[in-house]
Amino acid sequence: MIKSLAFPPQVKLSPAKSEVPCQVNARGAKMELTLTRPDDWHLHLRDGDLLQAVISHSANHFGRAVVMPNLKPPITTTAAAVAYRESILKALPSITEFTPLMTLYLTDTTSPEEIKLARKSGVVFAVKLYPAGATTNSQDGVTDLFGKCLPVLEEMMEQKMPLLVHGEVTDTNIDVFDREKVFIDTVLRPLIQKLPQLKVVMEHITTKDAVDFVESCAEGTVAATVTPQHLLLNRNSLFQGGLQPHNYCLPVLKREIHRQAIVSAVTSGSKRYFLGTDSAPHERRRKECPCGCAGIYNAPVALSLYAKIFEEAGALDKLEAFTSFNGPDFYGLPRNASKIKLSRTRWKVPELFSFGFGDIVPMFAGETLEWLPSAI
Numbered sequence: 001m002i003k004s005l006a007f008p009p010q011v012k013l014s015p016a017k018s019e020v021p022c023q024v025n026a027r028g029a030k031m032e033l034t035l036t037r038p039d040d041w042h043l044h045l046r047d048g049d050l051l052q053a054v055i056s057h058s059a060n061h062f063g064r065a066v067v068m069p070n071l072k073p074p075i076t077t078t079a080a081a082v083a084y085r086e087s088i089l090k091a092l093p094s095i096t097e098f099t100p101l102m103t104l105y106l107t108d109t110t111s112p113e114e115i116k117l118a119r120k121s122g123v124v125f126a127v128k129l130y131p132a133g134a135t136t137n138s139q140d141g142v143t144d145l146f147g148k149c150l151p152v153l154e155e156m157m158e159q160k161m162p163l164l165v166h167g168e169v170t171d172t173n174i175d176v177f178d179r180e181k182v183f184i185d186t187v188l189r190p191l192i193q194k195l196p197q198l199k200v201v202m203e204h205i206t207t208k209d210a211v212d213f214v215e216s217c218a219e220g221t222v223a224a225t226v227t228p229q230h231l232l233l234n235r236n237s238l239f240q241g242g243l244q245p246h247n248y249c250l251p252v253l254k255r256e257i258h259r260q261a262i263v264s265a266v267t268s269g270s271k272r273y274f275l276g277t278d279s280a281p282h283e284r285r286r287k288e289c290p291c292g293c294a295g296i297y298n299a300p301v302a303l304s305l306y307a308k309i310f311e312e313a314g315a316l317d318k319l320e321a322f323t324s325f326n327g328p329d330f331y332g333l334p335r336n337a338s339k340i341k342l343s344r345t346r347w348k349v350p351e352l353f354s355f356g357f358g359d360i361v362p363m364f365a366g367e368t369l370e371w372l373p374s375a376i
């Protein structure tokens with residue numbers, strides 16, 4: 001049962017600011033941004049109570065979202081994806097434009113026939129590769145991509161079904177901060193050499209190495225999603241004043257040079273990068289415990305944070321392409337027709353969201369942000 005979901009605090013807009021007649025203030029700073037409704041190309045909606053709890057935070061402002069399949073059990077068949085989509089549609093608030101785009105969880109035993117079925121269904125949008133053990137609920141993922149999965153990947157190329165990748169190796173002998181780079185060198189580069197027409201999205205990139213890799217590939221065939229946390233935080237944020245479980249996600253935050261490389265890439269105006277929050281809710285007690293889960297719940301703050309990042313980089317004029325154009329253009333979908341507004345209004349991120357089953361702590365809990373999103 002939902003105890004409180006009074007968010008976003010749209011009714012609390014300061015009248016002085018919301019009634020500003022023009023879009024810039026006396027110092028020439030923009031007070032309001034109008035954006036084509038953004039899409040979230042990487043989202044965890046979970047299921048059951050958690051789904052019910054979090055869905056409106058995404059549905060309020062995003063037009064579409066690519067919904068990750070790492071449930072327990074994972075969504076490994078078209079039939080399961082169809083059923084999961086139904087439960088998402090049921091959980092949606094009654095007035096919403098939100099469209100979930102479903103994904104299949106690739107395993108060593110996924111068959112080429114399943115890919116044909118998936119394509120035929122019109123419901124499955126993409127296939128997700130989790131190297132087994134790389135991240136939350138990835139234990140059923142792939143152990144032998146070039147052996148067991150090759151026929152499936154060939155079928156995907158044939159069916160023009162994109163492959164979305166959690167790009168980290170799982171070898172525990174590899175330093176956790178190097179796992180993305182090693183994955184690029186040992187898996188991704190060989191993969192695109194073998195199957196150059198396969199559409200591949202490297203999800204939640206975290207390193208300069210990933211930026212260099214994406215730039216080296218054919219535009220329109222390989223692209224990347226980028227999260228707010230990897231644009232705003234470096235690995236110091238994991239240890240600032242003590243261990244910070246709510247900043248822990250995978251791939252783990254990296255050094256400042258990597259953060260800067262990703263910021264430069266997304267604010268350059270390149271079409272290769274698009275918004276993917278990787279918003280990954282976990283109950284508070286599963287984050288604040290001896291072995292806390294990886295995943296940051298950023299859906300309530302993501303748009304404010306992306307605007308902050310682009311503004312600080314002096315690139316607010318490039319924000320809309322990142323949030324609303326590059327994704328649909330890459331995937332060959334129409335851009336959303338409706339708009340949203342971001343107002344320069346200071347607002348406080350709730351300390352937590354409380355539900356009958358427990359609490360969820362959002363990214364930047366208790367902090368004050370600018371750029372409050374609202375529908376138009």
Ligand SMILES: NC(=O)N[C@@H](CC(=O)O)C(=O)O
Nearest residue numbers: 044135136249250280294295
């Ligand atoms: N990003 C995370 O740290 N966690 C995600 C899984 C993922 O996207 O790797 C989750 O499902 O919790």
Ligand SMILES: [Zn+2]
Nearest residue numbers: 135166250251
């Ligand atoms: Zn991932």
Ligand SMILES: [Zn+2]
Nearest residue numbers: 044068278280
């Ligand atoms: Zn994710």
